[in-house]
Amino acid sequence: MKRIIISLSVLGVVLVAAGCNTTESSRNLADPMVPGKVLAQQVCSNCHGIDGNSINPTFPKLAGQQAEYIVSELKEFKSHDRSDPAGYQYMWGISRSLTDKQITELAEYFSSQKNRPDKSDNAKLLAEGEDIFKHGIPGGQTPACATCHGKDGAGGGNGVFPRIAGQHADYIAKQLWVFKNTNQRPDGTLMKVITNGIPKSITPEQIKAVSLYLSTI
Ligand code: HEC
Numbered sequence: 001m002k003r004i005i006i007s008l009s010v011l012g013v014v015l016v017a018a019g020c021n022t023t024e025s026s027r028n029l030a031d032p033m034v035p036g037k038v039l040a041q042q043v044c045s046n047c048h049g050i051d052g053n054s055i056n057p058t059f060p061k062l063a064g065q066q067a068e069y070i071v072s073e074l075k076e077f078k079s080h081d082r083s084d085p086a087g088y089q090y091m092w093g094i095s096r097s098l099t100d101k102q103i104t105e106l107a108e109y110f111s112s113q114k115n116r117p118d119k120s121d122n123a124k125l126l127a128e129g130e131d132i133f134k135h136g137i138p139g140g141q142t143p144a145c146a147t148c149h150g151k152d153g154a155g156g157g158n159g160v161f162p163r164i165a166g167q168h169a170d171y172i173a174k175q176l177w178v179f180k181n182t183n184q185r186p187d188g189t190l191m192k193v194i195t196n197g198i199p200k201s202i203t204p205e206q207i208k209a210v211s212l213y214l215s216t217i
């Protein structure tokens with residue numbers, strides 16, 4: 001009798017362990033069998049939100065982002081080519097063991113979620129930002145953001161141009177500074193021209209305005 005109880009409890013332990021290991025509930029980033037969607041909902045969601053609409057602006061929204069852009073960023077974090085500080089602190093480790101298949105599935109999951117814009121009632125700054133987005137910076141070399149990122153800011157060009165509409169203002173501003181002052185983003189050549197346009201560079205006030213405007217559309 002005692003023996004049966006022991007083997008039943010052993011069986012129980014084995015079943016529980018097996019339960020934790022199923023690829024439908026695994027948080028194991030190093031297991032190539034876990035589907036991207038499972039990782040998205042159980043790991044990425046902690047920072048980027050379950051539907052890709054993060055709350056904290058440290059974490060960019062991924063909802064409605066261009067799928068090809070998500071793929072290319074994940075590969076650049078994995079290869080360490082994208083090295084802006086928050087990128088390496090948070091994303092190098094996370095992307096280390098992802099397979100190409102998982103990366104594609106993660107991109108499909110987040111790109112098919114609906115972006116929810118932020119809100120602001122700073123009418124003056126919003127108007128200034130809208131002007132920069134639609135018409136560029138007068139007298140300078142900074143063209144309208146809409147030229148590349150699309151009329152509605154949703155991105156395009158097979159993901160060469162990311163969605164910037166509805167992204168957190170603080171994240172947009174931070175990235176504009178990264179493009180302006182560093183070479184930490186390897187595909188940033190076009191954005192360097194924009195942020196550092198000769199003869200007139202985009203100013204801190206203009207960065208604030210266009211970032212705030214974009215976060216609300
Ligand atoms: C612990 C928090 C955290 C987790 C978990 C996390 N990320 Fe991130 N992720 C970040 C931060 C912070 C950034 C912004 C890095 C920067 O500023 O360069 C980021 C950036 C990204 C970007 C680039 C977005 C852009 O607009 O350029 C992608 C794509 C991304 N993460 C995908 C994922 C995926 C997919 C997962 C799950 C496998 C994941 N992240 C898990 C914190 C996290």
Ligand code: HEC
Pocket residue numbers: 060132133142143144145146147148149160161162163164171172173175176185186187188190191194210211
């Ligand atoms: C000539 C084309 C072009 C124009 C004009 C342009 N961009 Fe970009 N932008 C790009 C490309 C290409 C990337 C992707 C860079 C990369 O993959 O690292 C990008 C990336 C970005 C990112 C990073 C997005 C992310 O999720 O990390 C932001 C923010 C951004 N652009 C904002 C702007 C703003 C604001 C303007 C207008 C002042 C603008 N861009 C005008 C081509 C352009």
